[in-house]
Amino acid sequence: xxxxxxxxxxxxxxxxxxxxxxxxxxxxxxxxxxxxxxxxxxxxxxxxxxxxxxxxxxxxxxxxxxxxxxxxxxxxxxxxxxxxxxxxxxxxxxxxxxxxxxxxxxxxxxxxxxxxxxxxxxxxxxxxxxxxxxxxxxxxxxxxxxxxxxxxxxxxxxxxxxxxxxxxxxxxxxxxxxxxxxxxxxxxxxxxxxxxxxxxx
Amino acid sequence: xxxxxxxxxxxxxxxxxxxxxxxxxxxxxxxxxxxxxxxxxxxxxxxxxxxxxxxxxxxxxxxxxxxxxxxxxxxxxxxxxxxxxxxxxxxxxxxxxxxxxxxxxxxxxxxxxxxxxxxxxxxxxxxxxxxxxxxxxxxxxxxxxxxxxxxxxxxxxxxxxxxxxxxxxxxxxxxxxxxxxxxxxxxxxxxxxxxxxxxxx
DNA sequence: TGTTAAAGTTTCTTCTGTAAACATGGAGGA
DNA sequence: TCCTCCATGTTTACAGAAGAAACTTTAACA
Numbered sequence: 001x002x003x004x005x006x007x008x009x010x011x012x013x014x015x016x017x018x019x020x021x022x023x024x025x026x027x028x029x030x031x032x033x034x035x036x037x038x039x040x041x042x043x044x045x046x047x048x049x050x051x052x053x054x055x056x057x058x059x060x061x062x063x064x065x066x067x068x069x070x071x072x073x074x075x076x077x078x079x080x081x082x083x084x085x086x087x088x089x090x091x092x093x094x095x096x097x098x099x100x101x102x103x104x105x106x107x108x109x110x111x112x113x114x115x116x117x118x119x120x121x122x123x124x125x126x127x128x129x130x131x132x133x134x135x136x137x138x139x140x141x142x143x144x145x146x147x148x149x150x151x152x153x154x155x156x157x158x159x160x161x162x163x164x165x166x167x168x169x170x171x172x173x174x175x176x177x178x179x180x181x182x183x184x185x186x187x188x189x190x191x192x193x194x195x196x197x198x199x200x201x
Numbered sequence: 202x203x204x205x206x207x208x209x210x211x212x213x214x215x216x217x218x219x220x221x222x223x224x225x226x227x228x229x230x231x232x233x234x235x236x237x238x239x240x241x242x243x244x245x246x247x248x249x250x251x252x253x254x255x256x257x258x259x260x261x262x263x264x265x266x267x268x269x270x271x272x273x274x275x276x277x278x279x280x281x282x283x284x285x286x287x288x289x290x291x292x293x294x295x296x297x298x299x300x301x302x303x304x305x306x307x308x309x310x311x312x313x314x315x316x317x318x319x320x321x322x323x324x325x326x327x328x329x330x331x332x333x334x335x336x337x338x339x340x341x342x343x344x345x346x347x348x349x350x351x352x353x354x355x356x357x358x359x360x361x362x363x364x365x366x367x368x369x370x371x372x373x374x375x376x377x378x379x380x381x382x383x384x385x386x387x388x389x390x391x392x393x394x395x396x397x398x399x400x401x402x
Numbered sequence: 403t404g405t406t407a408a409a410g411t412t413t414c415t416t417c418t419g420t421a422a423a424c425a426t427g428g429a430g431g432a
Numbered sequence: 433t434c435c436t437c438c439a440t441g442t443t444t445a446c447a448g449a450a451g452a453a454a455c456t457t458t459a460a461c462a
């Protein structure tokens with residue numbers, strides 16, 4: 001009740017407020033029922049107000065996805081920048097950071113890779129995604145340079161790594177990495193298989 | 202116009218017809234706007250008719266996803282059952298079959314792994330998915346037995362393989378396996394990285 | 403033949419996205 | 433200082449969707 005009535009006619013930064021509300025909804029809701037009206041309602045604003053800041057529903061979704069990629073990138077970059085005994089350990093921790101991000105923000109992660117977040121019609125979203133994808137590339141480059149990883153086809157290594165990590169994240173979100181099916185610590189174990197292929201023999 | 206008017210009041214097998222229409226829509230539409238009414242319309246039936254066969258929209262979606270898993274399983278099983286010079290070749294062909302299926306049915310494949318296809322509330326869907334996941338397991342078991350794959354932690358190998366293939370499929374659908382980013386034949390190259398980890402050194 | 407129930411249709415309510423018209427109030431020029 | 437403009441709100445309106453309820457048709461069976 002503290003801010004219910006004393007809100008001025010003009011919000012100040014409604015755009016930001018709408019985004020924050022939407023992100024909070026995504027964080028909570030695994031079951032993906034996202035409506036613009038609900039976002040407006042929770043932000044305490046009329047259902048038409050969002051249209052002053054976003055052309056349509058999809059534009060807000062793309063902005064959310066963009067923020068998701070930025071945050072995922074930050075997560076992975078932070079995980080990667082610690083001290084590690086080996087590049088292999090660095091790789092595992094960075095990959096785990098991505099999967100933890102997905103598990104912590106399942107709705108957002110799903111959105112980032114859904115057809116609602118169409119990267120072909122939004123350069124900013126496309127760039128954000130590409131910047132994030134560049135992180136494992138750097139890690140692999142460093143690993144090749146210091147001799148941890150085999151010096152062959154880095155593009156293939158990137159594709160393999162990214163697909164692996166993203167696939168694990170999606171399966172984890174869907175609850176398909178059950179212990180009785182894939183054993184304990186399936187993520188760690190799966191990454192080890194990949195790393196056996198990446199590392200020099 | 203041949204079947205427009207002479208259709209009897211009772212359809213005969215509306216359930217099947219609705220499913221077929223929906224599958225056709227999924228095959229065409231990359232952009233995921235699936236409405237029950239549209240399905241009914243295209244099937245030439247009133248918008249309430251589907252409710253005589255499916256409790257709600259989501260139940261139809263889950264049935265579609267179930268069929269998707271069955272078909273994907275058939276695809277992979279068929280690909281796997283050819284003659285191969287090596288288990289490694291068999292693995293690549295089977296994985297490629299999954300990715301081709303995804304590229305050929307992007308809408309259906311997305312649905313199969315979306316939150317709309319909730320496996321926790323539909324045992325039949327869950328079983329169908331598990332049966333399909335069992336296929337790579339058998340392949341890996343055979344590979345371990347004949348000495349092609351390293352005899353360690355088959356569950357980890359399954360998780361790694363499935364995540365890898367599924368991740369590649371999702372990235373391929375999203376158009377994120379561009380040649381200038383990941384080189385030519387990214388799928389083949391990525392699988393080779395994984396296989397280097399799976400195969401005995 | 404008459405009854406019944408499965409499988410259709412029509413109609414209705416509530417919700418959504420989106421457009422258009424209207425209201426408000428802060429900032430900048432007379 | 434005051435007036436006017438325009439960005440940013442609100443209200444109202446409309447089409448299309450999910451789904452419930454009541455009504456209709458027709459095949460099957462006693």
